[in-house]
Amino acid sequence: MNRNLAIGMAVAALFGCGDGSDQSFASANPGTAAAPNSVPGNAAPVVAPANASTPAPSSTPGNLTASTDTASNPSPNPAPNTTPASTPAATADVFVKTALTQYVNPFIGTADSSAPATDPVPAGARGGTFPGATTPFGMVQWTPMTPSNGGQDHPVGYIYKEKTITGFPLTQMSGSGCDGNEGELPIMPTFDTSSVGVNAKENFDHKNETARPGYYQVTLNDGISTELTATTRSGFGRFTFPARSAIASANKTPYLVFDATRSNTISSTTGVIKAEGKDGLSGSTVGGKFCGARTYTLYFYAKFDRDITTTISNGKADVSFDAGSKPAVLMKIGLSYVSSDNARKNLEQENPNWDFNAVRDAAADAWNNRLNAIQVTGGSETEKRKFYTALYHSLLSPNTNSDVTGDYLGFDQKTHKVQAGRTQYVNYSNWDVYRSLIPLNSMLFPKETSDMMQSLVNDADQCGAIPRWAPINVDAGIMPGDSGVPTIMGGYAFGATNFDAKKALDYMTLVGNKADVQCTGDHVRDSVDRMNDYLVHGYAAMDNGWWAGSLTFEFGTADFATAQLAKALGDNMNYQLFLSRSANWKNQFNPTQKQLLPRYRNGSWLLNPQPNADMVEGNAEQYTWMSAYDARGLFKLVGGNAATIKRLDAFFQNLNAGMNLPNFYMGNEPSFATPWLYNWSGAPWRTQKVVRDVANTVFSDDPGGLPGNDDLGAVSSWYVWAAIGLYPEIQAVSGLTVGSPMFDKVVIRWADGSKKLVINAKGAASNSPYIQTLALNGQALDMPWLWLKDLKDSATLDFTLAASQSQWGQDSSAKMPSFGLDSFTSLADALNNHGIGTDGQKTTRGLEGYTYDMGGWSYSSQALATAGVKPGGSFSFNGIQFTWPDGKSGLDNMVSQGQTITLAKPQGAGTLALLGSSTNASSAPTGKLTVTYTDNTQASFDLRFDDWTLGGGSAKVGSYNQIALTSAHRVDQNGNTDNTKAYVYYWDAKLDQQRQVKSITLPYQTDNGAVMHVLAMELK
Structure with missing residues (x-):
């Protein structure tokens, strides 16, 4: 047989x-x-x-x-x-x-790049x-x-x-x-x-x-x-x-x-x-x-x-x-x-x-x-070789690790047996592959990629956490961040859902709320000090040394992925908590240089960080553009769409710059998403041009055909997306931003074998990248974004392309998905922190991330009740009636991270009053609070809250605050109490009573790096 x-x-x-x-x-x-x-x-x-x-x-x-x-x-x-x-x-x-292996040239990438970077990453000259x-x-x-x-x-x-x-x-x-x-x-x-x-x-x-x-x-x-x-x-x-x-x-x-x-x-x-x-x-x-x-x-x-x-x-x-x-x-x-x-x-x-x-x-x-799985028609023979070789390279890893018996060696060095019908995989270059390869393979091969995601969960069962860079049966502990988390959510978002997602979320929330989590001896989030900084300050401080300047961006990406999986599984508490933390990148946005820069614990800035020293394998300008999940929030801080376009145009003067120059670096992953950001600026034709220029000039079909080391298919997968004219810009979100196809026709066969996505591109040519029109199933589209659910049933995309740019999509920037903190209608909607504990009772799993200072300590509900406030009750101070958070959602205060609260009904008021405090503050931090009136005029105020314990009792309350509540003791993550007093402060600002308040925007960062919390807010 x-x-x-x-x-x-x-x-x-x-x-x-x-x-x-x-x-x-x-x-x-x-x-x-x-x-x-x-x-x-x-x-x-x-x-x-x-x-x-x-x-x-x-x-x-x-x-x-x-x-x-x-x-x-x-x-x-x-x-x-x-x-x-x-x-x-x-x-x-x-x-x-059709016969497609004829277009695969396995020698591509075996030599130094034909379009070399000036200073490539280590081992990055060759594919x-x-x-x-x-x-x-x-x-x-x-x-x-x-x-x-x-x-x-x-x-x-x-x-x-x-x-x-x-x-x-x-x-x-x-x-x-x-x-x-x-x-x-x-x-x-x-x-x-x-x-x-x-x-x-x-x-x-x-x-x-x-x-x-x-x-x-x-x-x-x-x-x-x-x-x-x-x-x-x-x-x-x-x-x-x-x-x-x-x-x-x-x-x-x-x-x-x-x-x-x-x-x-x-x-x-x-x-x-x-x-x-x-x-x-x-x-x-x-x-x-x-x-x-x-x-x-x-x-x-x-x-x-x-x-x-x-x-x-x-x-x-x-x-x-x-x-x-x-x-x-x-x-x-x-x-x-x-x-x-x-x-x-x-x-x-x-x-x-x-x-x-x-x-x-x-x-x-x-x-x-x-x-x-992807059939293309048209294009040159060279383009087909580049495309199918890139797809081939995208399917080399992760690698089968379990035997035909189902046996495999686990992260605990013991022999395990994989669940019947599944395969255990190894070799996860997560820092590299979460950005484009995992979404690609999940979309095309959800069964195998689901097994890959389950393999990571199995690894976590054996070592205590989802590994971040996993060669065979070990977490190598290399590259910054917590990249196993966005790998799993990238798989889930793009179709690989047949794995234990609930257990995966448990591991995600564990590592996102605890400073010391290890897998096979390596800290999943880099080190205790760095993760502790991230929790208690909202950024990983440069005091931790080498590469620390880029950790916050990676941790924020992991937090965003955690939020999206929590939302998908109906866990609203963790969705709100981690979505808020994903905005931590703003703590490192320097408002003077308008660039993401490293900071020290005292809030001071490192204005000239060293590439590949202070920031991993790159520089500040390259990392500034990495937080693609909140592109609109980033562009606002940069100065608006026009300023963004000007900056990006300068960025793309070099298409494979290397680590030092402040330009695009196709040979390394932090830059992968940047060419597609023009789609959020109102200039999508620039994305179409830049992506095509990269594909035409930096990739080739000879041994030097890759711009840098392929990182287990990561670079090649980017090319596959570029060639079909789509890209998973927001890796944890089930949607694709639009470029322009290189081929006359692309047919993507979905895994069920009966449905497909047909992409027709009239006028496609190597020098014809510009979209003139686009339609989905005959309905005209005017924005460069597609939800995957609209493509996974049989669907047809019809492009019309030309060699001259058009204004297609120019009015779509405000409609593009962006996951900032700007869609709240009340403070209750914006709560994002669990800061009131119960004496004698642990927080969720006893994790410090579910405490007020995110270092292990919270207000005591019993002590606050003695002081006069109970969950959901009213509290009056200075003639203003406040509503105390009820805590039913599991969240009871808001860490200030630039949230915009747009009132359901505009309101005239003479006073804006807040109750809150700061944590880990050696002195009271200052941040800009902005009130926007219905006539679009604005008023800015310095919001200041003293430290919630006044430095353990060693400091005094500043003139900008009044003590509204005094809690006789605190409670830690394990339910233990101490005798340290904790305070809630009152702050107010005088408003123009002749105008109606439309929205209130909280500070997105503080001057000294401390964290400000808001427990109640009222207009009077």
Whole structure:
């Protein structure tokens, strides 16, 4: 049965994909496809096995399984009526699979960028991709490994300018920026075992090298041809040695050298190899250390198609065999992170036979199925190669980690079993991929991406929190922020909802409310001091040193994602609390320079931060534009739309600037969203032009075709979005902003297999980016935003494009979604903090983030009752009747973060009075409060509140406040009380009674970095 399945898959590849499915890229000219039926190197032509019967005319290859691992690599769009690529266009309800692997050039990104940044991030000059054999999201990524240019280039993998292959490791992390990027268990065919590894000399020429999805081939200078293919968890190699006469005359012995004692970047590690009968090997190697993370053990089980003779010594095996009668030596190998026995089971289930061509073709068909999720028509051949290679690179990670048994090694170093029907994944470059890759894969492949999100939840179960940068079974603790949180919400928002979202939200609110949360020994939010600062000041202070200046923006992004998941799950308390905290980026907006800048704990500013020192891998101007979820709030602070457009125009004078220059940097993730911000400024034609310029000039279809390291597909995914003319600008929100398509037609096939989004672009061309008209299902649209729900049923977008700009969308800026704090009608709507505790009772899970000062202390409800106020009751002071918060929502005060409260009914008043206090204030902070009247005139006031405990009793009340309430004691997060008095202060401002008050805007920051709270507000 397995034999017949393998034959069937090969036939499916032949008849379902057409000749184009066998086209490949020879690296001597990676931009050019080989002839349709070319035979790479010594590879046999793609034909059905000799004993395969001819399929009946009515057979439907499209129904055949597209992968040897149906659980992990199902066809995304089962298509019973699949026909060859040459078939005329089908009717609207029939899916015609086309041959798309021909457009994938795996060599793109293997060389330094053709459009290099002036000062790229570390390891950011090269795309860092690999040309080897793998399947979508596969565990096995079998690829050649080259030297590191004399130690100059890191991390090591495949570097195009090298002419030496030091081995073919079974694993690889595509486009990552750190040493330890896998590359375990290099295997090398040779006649000279002493020339393998560090002793290798130049041994190949790119003209003798070929790569395409699921297949890699090279003929070395010694005449040995290496062909590699893969299933999800196993590799299959065909090593063809020269004829027997050539070997005999030179007195050569053919070998395969297994080396379990080194990896890409670990020059010496622990490895074990042992013989398995007459024709096999098993063993393990210790890999990992990605960016300094801990190691792990990778197990293997290998089988040959003939008897072998093995010399094993200290983790290395020299394997020799008789290659005379059958010079094409077949070797297949299974991997596992649990045991060699599981590696054997992976191999036996996924590849039980010896048909190399069938496995190769099945891998190609699996890729073709994935690529067919997006079908494009029109455009140049170069644009198609750039597009489909970018989509291919977007589907390399995260990687399968669970075995066919369901076993996987968890973050707690114990063996777990994944839930039936699911796959456990690893390798989450969350800081990189949450911005565009996860939304893309969630939209196209929600089943697999749901498993990826569940995998992160499983990781949290084992280590205590959602990891933020997770290579294999560990949180590496690299890159700032809490990027696992927006990764999960990006998945949820774009369709990957089949996971335990409630448990995910519990972990999100845990890490967002506690200063000390760790996963495998690394603090998820960077460090206790930095997260404590963020909670108690509303920003991570520069007092914490290196990179601290960019932490607030990342933490705010995580808080926004938490708010959106809370809203989706009906948790309104956490929605309001975390939406408010997402506005913390404003605490670092310097009103003089109108730029996001680092601050110290005392509120002072670092006006000239050092790129990639004070702010991670970038500079202040690049980070200023990162908070895309509140674009309207950002533009208001910058000075309005006109000022924003002027700033952005200057920003895009360089399209791949690097870390130092105050310009756009396509090669690194913090700049990804910025080209699309023009859509919020009333100038969407500028987005259309900039995005097209980036796609045309910074990306190419040669080895230097990526602007920086691909970061597990992050950069490539940006290109995919740019090419189809849409982008997930607000990653936690289920909608897309609009650019312009590069192709005449784009068909996105949704995962249910029956619905699709058709994008027609009349007038599309490389120099024709400007939208003249746009319609959704025949209805004209006048703004560059689409809600995903309107596209996920069968839908049609009709663009008209031209080479000259139009004013389409110019009046839409006010209608674009922006998630600031400007839509409240009362103070009760704007409450965002839990600050009144109960003696003897813990806060929610005893977390300090649910306390008044967000450091662990709150007002005592009992002490306040003694002082004269009860929840929902009235309190009179200075002749003004205040309503005390009832706390029923779980929130009872408002941290001032620039909220605008627009009155349901305008009101004339002579006094605006507030009750409140400040926390963590060495002196009373000052912030600007603005009253806007119905005639749009404004009055500004200095709002000041003293510290709620007067510094523990050491300070006095200022003249700007009066003590309205005195609480005899406080209560901490665990319900314990102390004897520190806590106060509530009265502040007022005199208003123009001749005018009607329309709205009140609270301060968005304070002068000294302290936090102001408002408990009640009245007009009289």
